[in-house]
Amino acid sequence: CKAQSPPVEPALLAFERWQFRCKLQEERVQQQGALTMHDPLFPTTKTPEKGLVEDLKRSGMSAPAARDVARQLAAESVEAVKALQAMTDGCSSGDDESPRWRTAAVTNKHTLDFYNAEHKPKRLLKLTKVHYNKLRALWGAHRAGRTSAQTVGASEVDLDPAEERGLHDAVLCLLLRYNALCGHGFQAAAGEHVFAALRGRVGATLE
Structure with missing residues (x-):
């Protein structure tokens, strides 16, 4: 879009609308058993998506240029x-040449920093200790076969080194997912009064 003359600023949420429309289309194809490639986040639709083309045209881009941008985005998504998939296959195969992954969790005064220790971190993914303790309590409740984390606190969750690595791997994946879904309005936030009502009525202690 920036390569256009003059540069075009896509409509707000144009990327997110493209993403969701493509995933909805894939879901329908998957139900028919005709989906050959799938990813939870990235669309695998190889053709230019009409809705994105229209969004780009409304932003001031010509129809041919809009179709070209939509085609490039679809191709890059498929390649991603x-x-x-190649990375996942390599990791699951036990191949010595497969990508390495080791989660580092650094504790600060009020937060924890998570990153892949096998690579120089370009960005630290931060999590407050309050939220980390909630996730740790939920992890412990799941391990104990409980349906609620209400009966176990983070301080009561005794993890051996392997289990703690598993928790930290899961936390890093969670943070990476939210970091990737950084579009407008993706936080799905609810106010404190909503959570107070959920806690009071159904005993929910985790978001």
Whole structure:
């Protein structure tokens, strides 16, 4: 879009609308058993998505340029999925040449920093200790076969080193997912009064 003359600023949420429309289309194809490639986040639709083309045209882009941008985005998304699948296959195969992954969790005064220790971190993914303790309590409740984390606190969750690595891997994946879904309005936030009502009525202690 920036390569256009003059540069075009896509409509707000144009990317997110493209993403969700493509995933909805894939879901329908998957129900028919005709989906050959799938990723939870990235679309694998190879053709230019009409809705994105219209969004770009409304932003001031010509129809041919809009179709070209939509085609490029679709192609890059497919290539990203292929790269992720290759990485996943390599990790699951036990191949010595497969990508390495080791989660580092650094404790600060009020937060924890998470990153892949096998690579120089370009961005630290931060989590407050309050939220980390909630996730740790939920992890412990799940391990104990409980349906609620209400009966176990974070301080009561005794994890051996392997289990703690598993928790930290899961936390990093969670933070990476939210970091990737950084579009407008993706936080799905609810106010404190909503959570107070959920806690009071159904005993929910985790978001």
